[in-house]
Amino acid sequence: MSAKSARTRVGIVGAGPSGLMLSHMLHLAGIDSVVIEQRSRAYIENRIRAGVLEHDVAELLRSTGLGARLNALGLPHEGTQLLFAGQPHRIDFAALTGKHVTVYGQHEVVRDLVAARLEAGGELVFGAEDVAVEGVQSGSPAITYTSAGVAHRLDCDVIAGCDGFHGICRPAMPAGHLKIFDRIYPFGWLGILADAAPSAEELIYANHENGFALLSMRSPTVSRMYLQCAPDEDVALWSDDRIWSELEVRLAHEGFALHTGKITQKSVTPMRSFVAEPMQCGRLFLVGDAAHIVPPTGAKGMNSAIGDVVVLSRALERFFAGRGSEGLEEYSKICLRRIWKTQRFSWWMTTMLHRMDHGDFDRRVQLAELDYVTGSVAGSTTLAENYVGLPLT
Numbered sequence: 013m014s015a016k017s018a019r020t021r022v023g024i025v026g027a028g029p030s031g032l033m034l035s036h037m038l039h040l041a042g043i044d045s046v047v048i049e050q051r052s053r054a055y056i057e058n059r060i061r062a063g064v065l066e067h068d069v070a071e072l073l074r075s076t077g078l079g080a081r082l083n084a085l086g087l088p089h090e091g092t093q094l095l096f097a098g099q100p101h102r103i104d105f106a107a108l109t110g111k112h113v114t115v116y117g118q119h120e121v122v123r124d125l126v127a128a129r130l131e132a133g134g135e136l137v138f139g140a141e142d143v144a145v146e147g148v149q150s151g152s153p154a155i156t157y158t159s160a161g162v163a164h165r166l167d168c169d170v171i172a173g174c175d176g177f178h179g180i181c182r183p184a185m186p187a188g189h190l191k192i193f194d195r196i197y198p199f200g201w202l203g204i205l206a207d208a209a210p211s212a213e214e215l216i217y218a219n220h221e222n223g224f225a226l227l228s229m230r231s232p233t234v235s236r237m238y239l240q241c242a243p244d245e246d247v248a249l250w251s252d253d254r255i256w257s258e259l260e261v262r263l264a265h266e267g268f269a270l271h272t273g274k275i276t277q278k279s280v281t282p283m284r285s286f287v288a289e290p291m292q293c294g295r296l297f298l299v300g301d302a303a304h305i306v307p308p309t310g311a312k313g314m315n316s317a318i319g320d321v322v323v324l325s326r327a328l329e330r331f332f333a334g335r336g337s338e339g340l341e342e343y344s345k346i347c348l349r350r351i352w353k354t355q356r357f358s359w360w361m362t363t364m365l366h367r368m369d370h371g372d373f374d375r376r377v378q379l380a381e382l383d384y385v386t387g388s389v390a391g392s393t394t395l396a397e398n399y400v401g402l403p404l405t
């Protein structure tokens with residue numbers, strides 16, 4: 013039986029922050045798109061991942077009509093604490109940059125985007141199977157997929173590969189087209205979600221002899237915390253008690269008391285830095301994790317995905333308005349300039365804060381770097397301006 017066919021300007025593979033935000037920005041520009049997602053709506057709206065929005069990303073969500081829940085539930089943070097040698101040191105984002113970040117879970121951003129797209133009559137296909145792209149080097153690419161047992165073909169002018177690190181779009185590029193830059197770290201993060209009031213007002217990044225720890229949060233009653241562990245750590249070996257007692261050790265400092273509670277989620281995330289260049293091939297454009305991955309220490313994953321969306325949506329707006337294809341031709345070059353800066357910052361935060369087992373000399377240098385960064389206005393400013401986010405445009 014032949015496939016059901018349809019046509020759209022921009023076919024989008026993946027309904028994570030990249031795909032949904034791109035579809036939202038295109039809609040605001042009057043450009044139609046269809047989002048093809050393999051998972052269910054419930055799955056993507058409950059997938060716990062990133063937690064911090066850069067200043068300009070939060071402003072972009074507000075300026076594109078997505079500020080209601082963000083303003084109600086988001087937690088503005090004007091600084092963060094770096095804890096090392098048992099002493100906390102505050103980096104004052106507001107004083108150093110005039111900007112702040114907002115703690116607001118990625119799953120909340122996804123919920124807001126799904127609601128906005130459905131309210132605007134956007135076409136989101138959930139539960140798609142056998143998704144494939146074809147003709148990306150022709151002027152008429154297409155996405156094929158099966159939905160509810162029916163074969164579909166979506167003819168597009170452009171395809172956006174927003175399907176994450178394990179998606180099908182990056183592998184659909186011709187052999188030899190991509191140059192891959194990859195670094196795999198010898199550790200991962202054991203992350204928990206707990207019904208426990210955050211034990212501090214702001215995030216605490218701790219460099220401890222036992223390993224890195226991060227105190228984060230999702231709301232006044234939900235904590236999000238992480239422990240450095242082996243990249244292939246068996247989460248079953250970590251009882252709730254063991255997790256709380258290790259967090260207590262790594263976060264210990266004068267006046268600090270760890271609030272514990274019911275752990276509702278535990279998972280281990282491996283750490284890697286990854287970039288695929290170029291981020292485009294013909295009419296296929298890679299966005300977000302489909303093109304690049306960072307260790308989450310700098311809270312850049314979702315934020316850099318949104319950065320790509322801003323560049324691509326503006327280039328597509330010019331292209332479909334008949335104002336030329338330069339923006340599309342320059343897409344990868346423009347994105348990679350900002351991406352490599354977020355890669356550097358994420359690598360820097362990761363190597364400065366994690367136990368690296370590179371010997372005593374390197375350990376002393378690591379502590380000296382933390383001492384310098386937290387004791388120098390120049391050092392603190394470089395961390396602050398990268399953390400709150402480099403300009404989106």
Ligand code: FAS
Binds near residue numbers: 056062063064180302
């Ligand atoms: P995503 O991976 O979010 O979305 C891709 C979408 O494409 C998914 O919904 C997927 O189901 C879909 N898809 C994949 N293959 C498909 C196919 N063949 N057909 C159709 N759909 C397909 N970042 C932080 O800043 N802080 C964190 O703490 C943090 N923790 C993370 C933990 C984990 C386990 C992971 C994997 C990532 C984490 N990240 C974190 C990074 C994360 O937030 C990403 O940067 C962000 O999700 C990027 O968004 P997208 O590019 O939309 O990719």
Ligand code: PHB
Binds near residue numbers: 063
């Ligand atoms: C989170 O809250 O999930 C989070 C916060 C900051 C990070 C990484 C993760 O650097």
